[in-house]
Amino acid sequence: xxxxxxxxNARDLPWRRTNDPYAIWVSEIMLQQTQVRTAIPYFERxxxxxxxxxxxxxxxxxRLHKLWEGLGYYTRVRNLQKSARMICQDHNAQFPxxxxxxxxxxxxxxxxxxxxxxxxxxxPTPILDGNVIRVLSRVFAITSDPKxxxxxxxxxxxxxxxxxxxxxxxxxxxxLPCSALNQSLMELGATLCTPRSPSCPLxxxxxxxxxxxxxxxxxxxxxxxxxATTQRHFLAxxxxxxxxxxxxxxxxxxxxAHLWEFPNAEVKAPLSTKLDATARKMGLRIxxxxxxxxxxxxxxxxxxxxxxxxxxxxxxxxxxxxxxxxRRQLDRLAFTSAHRQILRAATL
DNA sequence: CTCCAGGTTG
DNA sequence: CAACCTGGAG
Numbered sequence: 001x002x003x004x005x006x007x008x009n010a011r012d013l014p015w016r017r018t019n020d021p022y023a024i025w026v027s028e029i030m031l032q033q034t035q036v037r038t039a040i041p042y043f044e045r046x047x048x049x050x051x052x053x054x055x056x057x058x059x060x061x062x063r064l065h066k067l068w069e070g071l072g073y074y075t076r077v078r079n080l081q082k083s084a085r086m087i088c089q090d091h092n093a094q095f096p097x098x099x100x101x102x103x104x105x106x107x108x109x110x111x112x113x114x115x116x117x118x119x120x121x122x123x124p125t126p127i128l129d130g131n132v133i134r135v136l137s138r139v140f141a142i143t144s145d146p147k148x149x150x151x152x153x154x155x156x157x158x159x160x161x162x163x164x165x166x167x168x169x170x171x172x173x174x175x176l177p178c179s180a181l182n183q184s185l186m187e188l189g190a191t192l193c194t195p196r197s198p199s200c201p202l203x204x205x206x207x208x209x210x211x212x213x214x215x216x217x218x219x220x221x222x223x224x225x226x227x228a229t230t231q232r233h234f235l236a237x238x239x240x241x242x243x244x245x246x247x248x249x250x251x252x253x254x255x256x257a258h259l260w261e262f263p264n265a266e267v268k269a270p271l272s273t274k275l276d277a278t279a280r281k282m283g284l285r286i287x288x289x290x291x292x293x294x295x296x297x298x299x300x301x302x303x304x305x306x307x308x309x310x311x312x313x314x315x316x317x318x319x320x321x322x323x324x325x326x327r328r329q330l331d332r333l334a335f336t337s338a339h340r341q342i343l344r345a346a347t348l
Numbered sequence: 349c350t351c352c353a354g355g356t357t358g
Numbered sequence: 359c360a361a362c363c364t365g366g367a368g
Binding site: 029032 | 353
């Protein structure tokens, strides 16, 4: 019934048009922490640029990060390449099919390993992501915190029982029952069994849904409590000289590692009286005290306000890690979303 | 505007 | 268990 609904209502997504485990792996990594709508154009561009594991293993770091620019969580893309190199070394460039070998690749945890093995290889491996947690919490009316170890174990057991039963039932010919079952659960969570205002009247499972019967579907699953946020303020400087712009690359091991950005510094106060002093410390002088743009963004628990100002160079030696690039060259570098926005504001 | 969602890692 | 990032919903 659920699978029947899925076969009638599945969205036509690019990674559903392939059974190449490499493509399915790439799509699953992109879909970690990322909305389907956002991932689609990235996936299509990626598969054109890097159609095989070997091409991923060989691509330069710069081009690799550019393909991921704007998706966030950039360790994902470095883990993709690290895994591709492991696959070339240890698996003869063939994507492994054993669950344990899949799980051993960096960036692949229990969810992603289960998703790849079930979707690409039709193995009865369970999956439990945010969508499935929501669907199972509601169908089985689980009122305890899904993050709590006992409840989490129960949810994994339910997911496993469902996919195992799907494998056992004699399938209609030409159907991949484990793949279809797991994708059905996720599709239901993504389209009908949504976090807020679920579309219960359209749901194929509605007659069997414990939460719906009790009228508590809107309250499940129990929301996670979130950490307190911290305000932070940054000043960034757009330095243009002879048609070139001053940028730097963030070092390994920090937030947004390997991505490019404009020179910037954290300041204590939002409307900084330290604007000139901050610039001077970096060997720069403010041209226009009116910001080129101000923008807000968040990284984990930090709420960041960033103001960008045009500036000029006073002392070139102070910014040791600076590089000068033309506008055209900047377009080939991977920037964080915040700094890509500065560039857009500057050259619009 | 604020709040929220979301897998893996160290 | 905190850190990682961005886009979308309300």
